[in-house]
Amino acid sequence: MGGGGLRTPLTWGLIGLSLLGYVAEGICGGSWGEIGGRTLVECGGVFGPAILERGEWWRILTAMFLHGGPEHLALNMISLMIVGRMMEYYFRALDYLLIYFLSGIGGFLLSLSLHPETVIIGASGAIFGIFGALGGFALFHRERLGSRYHTFLKEFGAILGVNLLFGLAVPGIDMSAHIGGLILGGVGGYLASGHRGLFYLFVAGSTIGIFLAALWLQQRYALSAMPLF
Numbered sequence: 001m002g003g004g005g006l007r008t009p010l011t012w013g014l015i016g017l018s019l020l021g022y023v024a025e026g027i028c029g030g031s032w033g034e035i036g037g038r039t040l041v042e043c044g045g046v047f048g049p050a051i052l053e054r055g056e057w058w059r060i061l062t063a064m065f066l067h068g069g070p071e072h073l074a075l076n077m078i079s080l081m082i083v084g085r086m087m088e089y090y091f092r093a094l095d096y097l098l099i100y101f102l103s104g105i106g107g108f109l110l111s112l113s114l115h116p117e118t119v120i121i122g123a124s125g126a127i128f129g130i131f132g133a134l135g136g137f138a139l140f141h142r143e144r145l146g147s148r149y150h151t152f153l154k155e156f157g158a159i160l161g162v163n164l165l166f167g168l169a170v171p172g173i174d175m176s177a178h179i180g181g182l183i184l185g186g187v188g189g190y191l192a193s194g195h196r197g198l199f200y201l202f203v204a205g206s207t208i209g210i211f212l213a214a215l216w217l218q219q220r221y222a223l224s225a226m227p228l229f
Contacts, residue, residue: 103129
């Protein structure tokens with residue numbers, strides 16, 4: 001379909017950043033095959049000791065554009081291309097970006113609190129936030145959608161189910177970031193679909209919650225002896 005990139009620039013821009021991130025990983029680690037944990041940490045992945053002992057909180061953003069191998073990258077980018085373009089059609093650009101990054105960051109923090117010694121990377125939490133936002137949109141407009149609501153749920157559920165099954169089947173994928181992103185995106189998408197004031201309160205509350213969670217994690221693990229590589 002010609003001109004798709006012009007109609008959905010945010011989605012293609014996020015895909016482009018992830019592709020650039022993967023190129024950077026190859027340059028950083030010397031390989032574009034399966035990428036080891038040490039390389040992912042060196043390239044900007046989320047890793048408890050680096051964040052909680054060194055204060056490298058910028059990793060929460062950079063890790064969203066890193067992936068563990070070509071299969072991981074391909075699955076996430078295909079999923080983002082499918083649901084991101086839908087998101088860009090139904091939501092305002094600012095709402096899209098707010099939900100994407102809040103879901104990604106919130107998912108990382110949840111995962112970091114549960115698995116501080118695990119290297120965490122990928123756009124999955126943010127993409128699951130987009131899944132959740134579209135589900136929230138459909139729920140808000142279920143009466144207007146009528147019979148199409150059930151069709152949407154079946155098709156949407158199938159895509160979401162494939163991603164969930166992949167996450168369960170492949171070792172090393174942390175489902176907590178997916179679930180955290182899905183919940184944040186679902187609430188945000190529902191509110192953005194018709195409750196503008198409540199949506200911005202949700203964004204503000206989520207942002208404050210993220211800062212408080214970061215402070216709590218910092219205090220909880222500040223004196224821990226988690227070894228670096």
